[in-house]
Amino acid sequence: MATLAQPETVKQRRRDVLSGTPRAHAVDRWIYVFTAASFIAIVLAGFIPSSIEKIAAVQAGERPPFPLVMHLHAILMGSFLLLLLAQTALVATGRCALHMRLGIASLLLAPAIVVVGFLLAVGNYQAVADLAQYGDPAVRPRFQQINWRLDNILLLQARIGILFPLFLAIGLLARRKEAGLHKRMMILATAVTLPAGIDRIPWLPTTLPASPLGPDLYTLLAISPMLLWDVIRNHGVHRAYWIWLGAALPFTIAVHLLWDTPGWHAIARQMLLG
Secondary structure, eight states, X not given: OHHHHHHHHHHHHHHTTTTTOHHHHHHHHXXXXXXXXXXXXXXXXXXXXXXXXXXXXXXXXXXXXXOHHHHHHHHHHHXXXXXXXXXXXXXXXXXXXXXXXXXXXXXXXXXXXXXXXXXXXXXXXXXXXXXXXXXXXXTHHHHHHHXXXXXXXXXXXXXXXXXXXXXXXXXXXXXXXXXXXXXHHXXXXXXXXXXXXXXXXXXXXOOTTTOSHHHHHHHHHHHHHHHHHHHHHHSSOOHHHHHHHHHHHHHHHHHHHHTTOHHHHXXXXXXXXX
């Protein structure tokens, strides 16, 4: 029986040459840390130059000071990104008990991010609309153009507001029974927020404002190292990606169909300005 079992063992090893190798186990642990760190790099690359530009505009009197809700949103989202990085690093270094205890923070951060994000989107839209209509005549045309663009940005913000909590809920519900689904969905949930940072990277070629295709493709690029490793390592696409794609695709199609259409501009202004 021993001689018959040996060829099957060799056959399995040949079918998956990565199994059991130290390099494969290292990538298994650290690919998620790398992905979480890359998300932070993307956000910083977009928001640092954007923030500097906006601060200069405030000082020049070209825009109102930042509202408190904007600072709160930055703190909450920054905390969530750091939490994601910490959580992936804890698992990579084998400190799973601390990972589970720290994960409670995401239950508090996630709903706060959604609520504050909604308040920020509405507040920004209304503030720009006021400046476009009642502001200094010298800057009014500029804010009218910004207001027009914000109609379209609302589509992206609405998609984030729906998909981010949905994917987080799926990930959190899977944390005790399906660790693989849990860790992937937590990262994929965060990935849907990346267009907010990607849109602001000044040196990155983009399709905006004509089309949201660019940010969507860059988001796929951001998760591609994790996805490609999954395909190489497991010889297939994990179902977390199918869940992510299946839920996101209808909203993405809707965003592209409504983008910059007269009907959507009318709907957006009716909803937020009455």
